[in-house]
Amino acid sequence: MDASCRKIVDARLELAQLELRVALLAREGLKRWEIAAALGIQIGTVKSQLERVADKLGPDWKEKKNIVWPELDEEVLSALKTLREGDNLVAIEEEDSVPEEAAILHLKGVANKTGSNYLHQARALQWRLLLLGDGRALHVGAAARFWIKPALSFLSENKYIRFLNSDVGDEPYRPWWLPYTTGGRARGTRAAFYKIIDASAGEYVCNYLQFWLEDELEDYVTRLYSRMKQRWQALSRIARSAGRTVPVPPPSLAELLQEARQVFGLGE
Structure with a gap:
């Protein structure tokens, strides 16, 4: 049938009020956690509402041209624009590799006492250079890895270190406010091992990390807080527009700095 002959469907008549609100935000690209935060409901509720929308309008309801949707008000549009702005915080590109060192082999399932001992020692510190065979590896704890992302990125880009493997034996760092920083991905940060490309660079790596903590950490946390606050404000505007309770605000800048330190x- 020609598209012009399709029956026009008014979403306002087909959907319940909450279904309509959830669908409108989903059409604009919001993730489930963002919709839940904006409307003051559980993520599971968002999922069930979207399933009902699909049952009523069809599984491809977002792409259908014959569905008429109500206009979003200016406050919601402004909030959505804020949410779409890119996050300039640096992320680390992780590479897969097959390390030869005993500790990395141990993580891969090749159990050995030497590797087990190194891992036990490494997890006691936030970062540590490990002498592994004829080379070196850098172990970075889960929380430390989150807070020094830009420093690790700099060292990786300039060929001082190379990602080896995540430390699956350590619990990931997953604070409750993490979704405000990632735009929805809240899997957390794991501890990891990095190969020191040049054995002579080990001292430089440790000195640079110490320098970064002293001179750059506060600025990074400030930028992180700004992004979190911006996202929370946008979600709060959507919540108020829908007559819902605003989401819980992120920690203050002082609280974030204290946690990082x-x-x-x-x-x-």
């Missing part, structure tokens, strides 16, 4: 044992 505690990870590395830094003073106030």
